[in-house]
Amino acid sequence: MKFPPAAGNSGSSIPNSRNLASVPIPIAPRASHAREVESLYHSAFPCLLPSTPLTCAMRKRFTAAFCAAIVVVVFPLNVSLAAAGPATPSLIAKAHSQRVSDTDLAISGDLAGLPSGSARYLSREDLLTLPLVTYSVTDDPNFLGPTEITGVLLEELSLALSGDPAADLVVAVCDDRYHAHYSRAYIADRHPLLVLKVNGQSPDRWPKDAEGHGQSMGPYMISHKRFDSNQETSTRHEESQIPWGVVGLEFHNEGSFLAAIAPRRSGSDPQVQAGFRTAQQNCLRCHNLGEEGGQKARHPWLVLSAWATAAPEHFATYVHNPQAENPHAEMPANPNYDQATLQALIAYFRTFQLPEKP
Ligand code: HEC
DSSP states (O other): OOOOOGGGGSGSSSOHHHHHHSSSOOOHHHHHHHHHHHHHHHOOTTTTSSSSSSHHHHHHHSSSOOOOBBOOOOOOOOOHHTOOOOHHHHHHHHHBBSSSSSOEEEEESSBBOTTTTEEEOOOOHHHTSSOOOOEEOOOOOOOOSSSEEEEEEHHHHHHBBOOOOOOOEEEEEEETEEEEEHHHHHHHHHHEEEEEEEBBBOOOSBBTTHHHHHHOSSEEEEOOOOOOOTTOTTTTOOOOOOOEEEEEEEOOOHHHHHHHSSSSOOTTTTTHHHHHHHHHHHHHHOOTTTTTOOSSSSSOOOHHHHHHHHHHHHHHHHHHHHHOOOTTOOOOTTTTOHHHHHHHHHHHHHHHOHHHHO
């Protein structure tokens, strides 16, 4: 199984929606596809699709206020954290119930002392009171050269904010509805941090995005210390999750989160499992199944499933090189995905269709 280089993983793979919000979004070229998908759906599974036209739903979803930022934080109870002391209820107590500033960080999911699903907002000043770490990074593709980053470890935030010790998945939510997911294993291996300062500066003085869209990478981004190349660990070959434009964090239970997007059948098939892993690491950042996953793509899981089932060749070509199918495609290409990876994705997405008739 091959994965693309880290650069393809960042939230910057396609322009942030801040740009798109002010410019008419080029959905027209996709509308025909959307209609094709929809009619595929209606003919095959009339009960599965909402009756409103997909293009309309897309527009509505798009123009709606960008959703509250969501980040999920993991909760590894390792020794150093235990030594840092018990959860800090004071940080939650400082949080506002409404956004006060553009630089507030939204927090939601399982928060200490609050009903599940509550949202709160933390100011940058309050985040700066937490224990900070500073790294010199050389291999984060969001920066053009060696850069000093300062921030709070996600595990530290989990400890301070999460009400549920089992809330071991942290989701970083970006302003364009791109989501980055941090599993317990990923956090334990790579110790990602919520970046508060770049080269000692606040977000208004951060470098613009490395891909030349001229966009600010604030209010928050996530990065980690250079990955030790001598160290072989379980998440070494996973895609790096280094989004920018992060506006919120969600804290979730990893088990129940993954259960929601688990294959609907053939779960013991290794090919289906391989596709499930790739979908978690890649597709879930922009494509959603209900509440789970990013909504940047505006093509939910069941639409991908319809393509995988009805037009697997189109699906595979699109995932490999979307621009070959549609020059206006915003979806990043996955040039390193081999046939086995593409077929595994197809096998996984097909399980979301109704069982085939005998
Ligand atoms: C960085 C965001 C992003 C990621 C990650 C992503 N997609 Fe997409 N995807 C999009 C967007 C945006 C579209 C809408 C069409 C376009 O602009 O390319 C889309 C559309 C699609 C389509 C519909 C194509 C059509 O003809 O209508 C398929 C199929 C698809 N994606 C599959 C996947 C799969 C499978 C993965 C994971 C391997 C994935 N995508 C990961 C952003 C993404």
